[in-house]
Structure formats: structure tokens, C-alpha cells
Amino acid sequence: MKVVVVTGALGGIGLETSKLFKERGYTVIGTDFADSTDSTFEKFFQGSITDETMWKEIQGYISQKHGHLDVLVNIAGRNYLDQIENAKLAEWRDMFEVNVIGMVTSIKYVSSLLKKSKQGAIVNMSSISAQIGSDGYAAYCATKGAVDSLTKSLALELAPEVRVNAIAPGWIETPFTLDGLQKSSDPVAYRKQVESMHALNRVGLPAEIAKSIFWISSEESSFMTGSVVVVDGGYIVKN
Numbered sequence: 426m427k428v429v430v431v432t433g434a435l436g437g438i439g440l441e442t443s444k445l446f447k448e449r450g451y452t453v454i455g456t457d458f459a460d461s462t463d464s465t466f467e468k469f470f471q472g473s474i475t476d477e478t479m480w481k482e483i484q485g486y487i488s489q490k491h492g493h494l495d496v497l498v499n500i501a502g503r504n505y506l507d508q509i510e511n512a513k514l515a516e517w518r519d520m521f522e523v524n525v526i527g528m529v530t531s532i533k534y535v536s537s538l539l540k541k542s543k544q545g546a547i548v549n550m551s552s553i554s555a556q557i558g559s560d561g562y563a564a565y566c567a568t569k570g571a572v573d574s575l576t577k578s579l580a581l582e583l584a585p586e587v588r589v590n591a592i593a594p595g596w597i598e599t600p601f602t603l604d605g606l607q608k609s610s611d612p613v614a615y616r617k618q619v620e621s622m623h624a625l626n627r628v629g630l631p632a633e634i635a636k637s638i639f640w641i642s643s644e645e646s647s648f649m650t651g652s653v654v655v656v657d658g659g660y661i662v663k664n
């Protein structure tokens with residue numbers, strides 16, 4: 426039985442991804458801030474992605490129950506909106522703590538289990554924001570730039586046993602982006618503007634990102650590692 430760990434497993438993209446892996450026959454282990462009794466998960470770990478104690482428990486559970494791990498999907502992430510003159514350094518530090526160090530922590534604790542799989546894969550959640558920048562979201566963009574660099578270096582470090590890739594989505598409809606929408610002065614007009622910035626003239630769905638994550642973790646992409654794959658409905662080409 427193939428085993429996957431999904432972080433941020435209760436979020437918009439995380440839950441769709443967990444369900445897709447389950448549908449495709451994987452045993453799914455989830456983790457997030459909140460707890461879950463959803464039958465999608467064989468086991469759920471509640472806690473912060475940055476908590477080493479939790480990762481030691483996850484490592485111990487997988488070692489004992491399965492002896493190996495096939496896929497780690499790092500989805501947990503947060504956002505912070507501010508102009509640089511007003512920047513709260515504690516928020517910046519927490520952005521890096523969650524979006525980057527959290528990823529480093531999960532990889533540190535499960536990479537030996539991934540090496541035991543015949544086709545281990547890590548998928549890190551980046552964003553096109555790392556490549557295009559975003560007014561007011563400098564902290565977010567900087568953390569996603571770090572995710573891209575981390576992905577490339579760890580692809581070298583963990584090869585050939587484990588492939589490491591990142592997915593960089595455009596605007597996907599989840600609580601994460603709806604929150605940003607609500608912070609704008611005219612959410613309806615902003616939404617229309619965002620849609621028109623994508624060549625496909627719409628925003629993406631969490632299920633569309635889940636499919637890309639599944640593909641890049643699977644045999645179908647067996648010669649890919651160190652790649653940051655853009656899944657953005659044509660946002661970058663249009664802008």
C-alpha cells in the first residue's frame with residue numbers, strides 16, 4: 426500500500442489533495458492546526474507544521490505502521506499583507522517559520538522513510554507570486570522564492586532515491602484567497618479583475634491543483650526533479 430503525508434490537509438487545496446490520493450488507493454496521513462475525524466485519513470496529527478515533537482510522532486507512527494513513505498505533500502502555508510514601511514517583523518519571522526522552516530522540518534523527519542520507498546517524492550507548494558511579485562505581499566512572495574530554492578537544492582541532496590518538485594499555482598478559489606478578496610475595497614470588481622488576468626479568464630479550483638500534485642508525485646513524471654511547475658491558467662503568459 427502506498428502512503429502519503431499531506432500538510433495543511435484541511436485547507437482548500439489540502440483536503441482536495443488528500444481525497445484524490447485516497448481515491449487513487451493511497452493511505453493518507455494528514456496534519457493541520459485543527460483536528461479531523463474525516464475517513465479520508467488513516468491517521469490525523471493536529472499541530473503546527475513547525476512542531477518538531479509532532480514530526481517525531483509522525484515519523485514514529487509511519488516507521489512502525491508502514492516502514493516507508495511514498496509521498497510527502499507540503500501544503501500548509503499562511504499569508505501576510507502589509508506595506509514595507511509598516512512591516513511587523515514578528516509577522517515576517519512567522520511567515521518564514523511557517524512557509525519555509527515548516528517545510529524543512531517535515532522533510533527532515535520523513536526523508537529517511539521516503540528513501541525506503543521505491544519511488545519517493547516530495548511536492549512543495551510554491552506560488553507564481555515567487556516569480557512575479559505582489560504589491561503588499563512581499564513576505565509571502567519571499568517565502569515562496571525560498572520554497573523554490575529549497576526544492577532545487579533538496580532535489581540534488583535527496584537524488585536519486587527521492588524526487589523533489591514544486592507546484593506554483595495561480596489564483597485558486599480557497600479560504601486563503603477569499604480572505605484576500607474580502608480585504609479589498611470592492612471584492613466583486615477585484616474578483617472580475619483577477620479572473621481577467623488569467624488567459625483562461627477564470628480562477629482555478631483546488632481539485633485542479635490536486636491533480637497536478639498527484640501527477641508530479643507519480644510515476645507519470647518519473648524523470649522530473651528540481652522543477653517548479655507553473656499551474657496558473659495562463660496568468661504569467663498573459664501578464
Ligand SMILES: NC(=O)c1ccc[n+]([C@@H]2O[C@H](COP(=O)([O-])OP(=O)(O)OC[C@H]3O[C@@H](n4cnc5c(N)ncnc54)[C@H](O)[C@@H]3O)[C@@H](O)[C@H]2O)c1
Nearest residue numbers: 433435436437438458473474501502552594596597599601
Ligand atoms: N489559493 C491560492 O490561490 C494559492 C496560490 C498559490 C499558492 N497557494 C499555496 O497553497 C497552499 C494552501 O493554500 P490554500 O489556498 O489551500 O489555503 P488554505 O488557507 O485553505 O489552507 C492552508 C492550510 O494550512 C494550514 N496551516 C497554516 N499554517 C499552519 C501551521 N503553522 N501549521 C499547520 N497548518 C497550518 C491552515 O490551517 C489551512 O488548513 C499554501 O501554501 C498557499 O501559499 C495557494
